[in-house]
Amino acid sequence: MDLQETLLPGVGVRYELTTGSGQVLGIVVQRDGGAEIAVYDARDPDRARGMFRLEPEEVDAVAEVLGAPRLTQRFADLSREVPGLRSARMTVRSGSRFAGRPLGDTRARTLTGCSIVAIVRDADVVTSPTPEELLRAGDVLVVIGSGSGLEELDRRLSEQA
C-alpha cells in the first residue's frame, strides 16, 4: 500500500493513496476538521475531479464507519500480534456525565486514541456503534487502545455529570 502525506500550508494536510488496483484516492484534511475527498482525472493524473466536501461532523461519522468494523475484524489477531494494544470493558455508571448522551460526545478516539468497538447493553450487543448512539447507565463498552489511553478513557467515563 502506498500512502503519501503532503503538507498544504495554510490549509491542512493532503493524503494520496494508491490502491492495489491502481486507483488513486486524494484526501485533504483541513485545519477546521473538514475534509475533501477526490478522485483523479484519468487523462491528467494531477487534477482532482469529482470532489466530496465533508463538514467536520461528517468526517467523524465517516471515520467511525471505516474505523470501527475493521478494528473489530482484526481485533483478535491484532491483540495477539501487537504488544502495545489492549482491550478493556468499561461500564457507564449511573451519574456519569455521558449517561444519556451520544457516544460521539465522549470524543474517545480524538482525546484518548481508543476505539469503542461495541456496546453491550443487557442481552444486546451493538457492534460498531455510530457516534449518534445514545449511551445509557449500565452500558458496557468494549474498547481497544493503548494501556494509557484505556486508563484515560476510564477516568473520563467516570466523570460525574
Add this chain to the structure above:
Amino acid sequence: MDHVAALLVELGLLFLGLAVLGLLARRLGLSPIPFVLLAALALGDGGLVPLATAEPFITAAAEIGVVLLLLTLGLEFSATELFASLRRHGPSGFVDLVLNAPPGFVAGLLLGLPWQGALALAGVTYISSSGIIARLIGDLGRLANRETPSVLSVLVLEDLAMALFLPLLVVTLTGGGPVAAVAGIALSVGAVLLVLVAAQRHGHHLGRLLTHRDDEQVLLRLVGLTLLVAGLAQAVGASAAVGAFLVGLALPATFADRARAILRPLRDLFAATFFVAFGLSTDPSEILPTLPAALLLAAVTTATKVGTGWYAARRDGVALFGRLRAGTVLVARGEFSIVIAGLAVAAGIPELGPVATGYVLLLAVIGPLITRFIEPVAARCRPAPTPG
C-alpha cells in the same frame, strides 16, 4: 448638512457601493480588489465625486487596515509549515524571487524612479496575492490537485520574504544608505527568528493572556495589543505593518484559528477602506500615461510567474498541464503589492502610485482569468485516454 451627517452619509454610500462592487466581482469570478481600486479612482480629488468629509477618516482607517492585513498574514503562519516549505521548496522560493523582483526594479529605474522607488516596485511585482490565490484554488476545486502543495509553499515563502523585505524597504525609504539597509535586514531577520523561536517556547503564555470565553474580550485584547505594538514599531522607525506581522507570528497556532475567525469581518472592512484610500491618493489622470509601462511590466511578470509555478510544480513531479495550472494561478497580484506601494507613496515617492495601481488593476483581473481559461484549453490539448 452638518459635519457628522455628511460624514455618515458619505461612508454609508461608500460601503454600500463596495458591497455592490464585491457582488459584481464574485459574479464574474474575480477579486473585488481591482473594482474597489477603480471605484476609488473615480472618487476624491480629481475624480467624479469628492469625498471631502470622509477622507480624513478613510486615511486613518487605512492605517488600521494595513495593520490588520499584516496581523492576519502573521496568524496564517506556523513555524512548522514555514520550515517544511523551506526544506522542500526552498529552491522554488529562490527562483520566484530571482525571476519576479528584478523586472520591477529595472522597470522602476527605467521609469526614472529613485532607487528606493525601484526597490518598492520590485516588491510589487514579486509578491503574489495569497488572498486571491487561496480563494481561486478553493473555487476551482484544486485543493486536492498535485500541484497545489508547491503553489501554497511558494506563497508561504513569499510571506516570509515579505517579513524581511518590509523593514528593509522602510529603512531605505526613510533615507538610510546601504549600511542602514544591511542593518535593517539584519535587524528584521533577527526579529523574525527571535519571535518564531519565542513563539515556539512561550507563545502559549501570550495565547493564554489573550484567550477568553467571550469573543468581545478576545477581539479587544488582540486589537489593542496589535495596535500598541504596531504603534511602537512605527515610533522606533520600523513600520507599523512589521509590528503587526510580528504579533501575528508570535501567537500560538491553537489560538490563531479562533483569532482569525473573530478578526475576519473587522479586517475585511478596514482592508477595503485601505484599498479605497490608496485609490483616493492616486490621481486618475496620471494612470493613463503610465499604462503602457504597466502593461509591459504586467506581460513580463506574468511570464516570470508562470515560469516560477512551472518550475515549482515540476520539482514535485507534476506533468505539463499541472505545471501550467500552478504557473497561471500564481500570476495574480493584489493586497500586498498595494501595501508595498502605499508605503513608498507615503514616504514621498508619489510617482510609484499610478504605475503600481495600473499594474495591480491589470494583474488582479488577468491572473484569475488566465488560470480559469487554462483548464478548458488544457482539456482540449490533452491526448485522448488510452482505451481500457
